[in-house]
Amino acid sequence: MPGCAVEVSLTVITIIKFRFSFIILLRTIMMNMQSLVLAVEEYTRQRLSRYIGELSEICSIDSYSFHKPGLDEMASWLALRMHSLGIEATIIEREAWGNDILSVVQGEGEGNVLLVGHTDTVYPVGTAAARPVRMEGDMLYGPGASDMKGCILSAIYAIEAMLALGYRSSFREIRLLCVSDEEITTRHCLDLMERASLGSDGALILEAARDNGDIVSARKGNARYMLTAHGRSAHAGVEPEKGRNAILELAHQILQFQSLNGWREGVTINPGFFAGGTLPNVVPDLAQVQFDIRYLHSQDRIDTEMQWRKIMQHQRVPGVELTLEVEPDFKGPMVFTPESFKLVHTAQDIAGLLGFSVNHVLTGGSSDGSYTSAFGIPTLDGLGPVGGLDHSPNEYLVVSSIAPRTALLGGLIASIGTHSFA
Numbered sequence: 470m471p472g473c474a475v476e477v478s479l480t481v482i483t484i485i486k487f488r489f490s491f492i493i494l495l496r497t498i499m500m501n502m503q504s505l506v507l508a509v510e511e512y513t514r515q516r517l518s519r520y521i522g523e524l525s526e527i528c529s530i531d532s533y534s535f536h537k538p539g540l541d542e543m544a545s546w547l548a549l550r551m552h553s554l555g556i557e558a559t560i561i562e563r564e565a566w567g568n569d570i571l572s573v574v575q576g577e578g579e580g581n582v583l584l585v586g587h588t589d590t591v592y593p594v595g596t597a598a599a600r601p602v603r604m605e606g607d608m609l610y611g612p613g614a615s616d617m618k619g620c621i622l623s624a625i626y627a628i629e630a631m632l633a634l635g636y637r638s639s640f641r642e643i644r645l646l647c648v649s650d651e652e653i654t655t656r657h658c659l660d661l662m663e664r665a666s667l668g669s670d671g672a673l674i675l676e677a678a679r680d681n682g683d684i685v686s687a688r689k690g691n692a693r694y695m696l697t698a699h700g701r702s703a704h705a706g707v708e709p710e711k712g713r714n715a716i717l718e719l720a721h722q723i724l725q726f727q728s729l730n731g732w733r734e735g736v737t738i739n740p741g742f743f744a745g746g747t748l749p750n751v752v753p754d755l756a757q758v759q760f761d762i763r764y765l766h767s768q769d770r771i772d773t774e775m776q777w778r779k780i781m782q783h784q785r786v787p788g789v790e791l792t793l794e795v796e797p798d799f800k801g802p803m804v805f806t807p808e809s810f811k812l813v814h815t816a817q818d819i820a821g822l823l824g825f826s827v828n829h830v831l832t833g834g835s836s837d838g839s840y841t842s843a844f845g846i847p848t849l850d851g852l853g854p855v856g857g858l859d860h861s862p863n864e865y866l867v868v869s870s871i872a873p874r875t876a877l878l879g880g881l882i883a884s885i886g887t888h889s890f891a
C-alpha cells in the first residue's frame with residue numbers, strides 16, 4: 470500500500486510538472502508571438518510613407534475585372550515587388566482574362582499558409598485617373614484602396630517584415646495568391662485556387678477588416694437563379710382572353726418565392742432584375758426575373774430550391790410555361806467550423822498582444838474564403854487593414870490601422886506556420 474501511495478504522488482507530481490511545462494511552453498509561444506507582432510508592427514509603421522507611395526502607384530492602375538491590360542500590369546507590379554524580396558513569383562498567363570499571380574515564400578518552419586487576394590476592382594477604365602489617391606486626416610481614398618490593393622500590400626509588408634526580422638522559422642511556406650476575377654461571377658481561377666490550397670494548413674483571406682474593425686469568420690453562400698416565363702401574346706384590347714400574360718405570372722411567382730425569405734435561418738431571397746413584355750397594348754409572352762439567394766449552409770440552397778420548385782406549381786396564369794435555372798459558378802458558404810473558431814481565438818489573442826480587441830462576424834457578402842473553406846481549409850477573412858465604402862467613390866482605408874493589422878496578419882501567419890493556433 471505505501472508503494473501505491475508513492476506511485477500516486479509520483480503521478481500527481483508528473484501531472485503538475487507536465488501542466489507547469491505546458492504553461493511555460495504556452496507562455497514562451499505567446500512571448501515569442503508578442504515580440505514578433507510588435508516587431509512587424511514597428512517595421513511597418515516606420516515604412517508607412519513607402520507603403521502609401523506604393524498604394525498610390527497601384528491604385529493608379531485601372532484593374533477592372535474585364536480590363537486585361539490593367540490586370541496584367543498589376544500582376545507584373547506584384548511579381549517585381551516579390552522578386553525584389555527574393556521571393557519566387559509566378560505569373561499565370563491568361564488569354565482572355567487578366568493574369569493571375571502566385572508567390573511562394575520558403576521558410577524553415579512547419580506549416581503552410583495560404584493568403585488569398587484579388588487584383589481586380591469594380592471600377593471602369595478611367596476611374597484611376599479621375600480619382601487618384603488622396604489623404605484626408607487618417608483616411609486614404611482611392612479606387613481599390615480597401616477592396617483590396619491596400620490589403621494585398623499589407624500582406625506583402627507582413628511577409629517583408631517577417632523575412633527582414635528573421636522569422637523564417639515561423640512558417641514552412643507562405644503562398645500569396647492574387648487572382649484577377651473575384652469581383653465577377655465568371656471565374657477562371659478556381660482550379661488555381663484549388664491547387665494553391667493543396668497542403669495548406671490555414672487560409673487567410675485579405676479582404677479589409679470591416680469599418681468597425683471586425684474580422685470575418687463566416688460568410689453566406691450566394692447563388693443566382695433566373696426564372697423565365699413563356700406565355701402567349703395577344704391584342705390587349707381585342708382578344709386579351711387569348712393571351713397568357715408572362716409578366717402577371719412572374720409577378721405572382723415573385724411574391725410566392727419571396728414568402729420563403731428566412732424560412733430557414735440565414736436564407737435571404739432578393740428579386741434583383743426583371744424584364745419582360747414589349748408594349749402596353751400587347752399581352753406579354755415573355756418575362757424574366759433574376760434572384761439572388763444567400764444561405765448559411767450548402768444544403769440550405771438545395772432545400773430552398775426544392776421548396777421553390779414545389780410552390781412554383783401554384784400558378785396564377787394557366788398555360789404559362791416556367792423555367793428555373795441556376796447560374797453556374799455560384800459561391801458556397803464560408804462555414805464557421807471549430808478550426809476557424811480556433812483561428813478567431815488566436816486572432817483575438819494576437820490583437821490583445823498588440824493592444825486592441827477584435828470581434829468576428831458573419832456576413833452575407835461573399836469572398837474567395839468560400840472556396841478555401843469548401844476545400845476543407847480553416848479559413849479566416851477580413852484580415853487587411855480597416856476599410857470601407859467599397860465599390861463606391863468614397864472607398865477608403867484607415868491609415869492608422871495599416872501597421873497593427875499587418876502585424877495581426879503576421880502573427881496569424883506565424884500561428885498557422887508553427888501549428889500553434891489554439
Ligand SMILES: [Zn+2]
Binds near residue numbers: 616859860
Ligand atoms: Zn469587392
